[in-house]
Amino acid sequence: GEDVEQSLFLSVREGDSSVINCTYTDSSSTYLYWYKQEPGAGLQLLTYIFSNMDMKQDQRLTVLLNKKDKHLSLRIADTQTGDSAIYFCAERRGSSASKIIFGSGTRLSIRP
Amino acid sequence: DTAVSQTPKYLVTQMGNDKSIKCEQNLGHDTMYWYKQDSKKFLKIMFSYNNKELIINETVPNRFSPKSPDKAHLNLHINSLELGDSAVYFCASSQDRGGGGTGGTQYFGPGTRLLVL
Numbered sequence: 001g002e003d004v005e006q007s008l009f010l011s012v013r014e015g016d017s018s019v020i021n022c023t024y025t026d027s028s029s030t031y032l033y034w035y036k037q038e039p040g041a042g043l044q045l046l047t048y049i050f051s052n053m054d055m056k057q058d059q060r061l062t063v064l065l066n067k068k069d070k071h072l073s074l075r076i077a078d079t080q081t082g083d084s085a086i087y088f089c090a091e092r093r094g095s096s097a098s099k100i101i102f103g104s105g106t107r108l109s110i111r112p
Numbered sequence: 113d114t115a116v117s118q119t120p121k122y123l124v125t126q127m128g129n130d131k132s133i134k135c136e137q138n139l140g141h142d143t144m145y146w147y148k149q150d151s152k153k154f155l156k157i158m159f160s161y162n163n164k165e166l167i168i169n170e171t172v173p174n175r176f177s178p179k180s181p182d183k184a185h186l187n188l189h190i191n192s193l194e195l196g197d198s199a200v201y202f203c204a205s206s207q208d209r210g211g212g213g214t215g216g217t218q219y220f221g222p223g224t225r226l227l228v229l
Contacts, residue, residue, distance in 0.1 A: 031216060037153075042116075042202055042220035086153055092216055099168060100218060102155040 004103035022089030116221035135203030144186035
């Protein structure tokens with residue numbers, strides 16, 4: 001189908017790791033992205049991964065890509081209160097047109 | 113020195129009115145976009161322009177008309193506003209269509225919150 005799927009909510013304890021999962025649909029997608037949206041703000045790119053990579057790490061963020069299962073995950077180590085936001089997974093379909101399909105977003109909340 | 117800016121930030125108007133939202137980017141990007149985010153936070157692309165040329169036009173009512181006077185600006189005009197048009201509208205821009213060194217990353221503006229009464 002068309003949809004990029006994510007679970008809607010995730011709650012973790014401060015200091016724990018958060019893992020946000022995403023399933024995309026197009027095996028020919030070239031790039032996959034994670035965006036963060038804080039309340040009342042626009043989307044901010046966190047990281048992206050090219051489809052020929054399995055993993056990408058950037059400080060507290062680790063992205064894992066399983067192309068066979070079309071599964072993307074974002075791990076946030078040592079989750080802080082400032083990480084509370086909605087996290088969007090997105091896939092780029094095709095190379096000739098800038099069409100990015102966004103998931104429905106996962107709302108991450110942090111428990112003390 | 114905001115990268116992607118939109119005006120206005122908030123827009124409250126009556127049903128049936130015509131309104132415009134403006135977007136400007138100072139990143140030197142050649143592609144710009146309009147997205148609509150509904151109350152459930154679902155984000156859907158509406159239009160994309162590359163060098164002032166329309167390249168994506170999703171299924172959007174023709175009451176919505178984008179205009180790109182130059183590659184740094186992409187405005188959105190909405191005629192005969194309806195209650196269902198209430199949403200947050202995001203403008204975005206990217207360097208290239210294909211990918212390149214930036215992965216075709218899109219940079220988003222802060223959004224325009226439209227409320228139709």
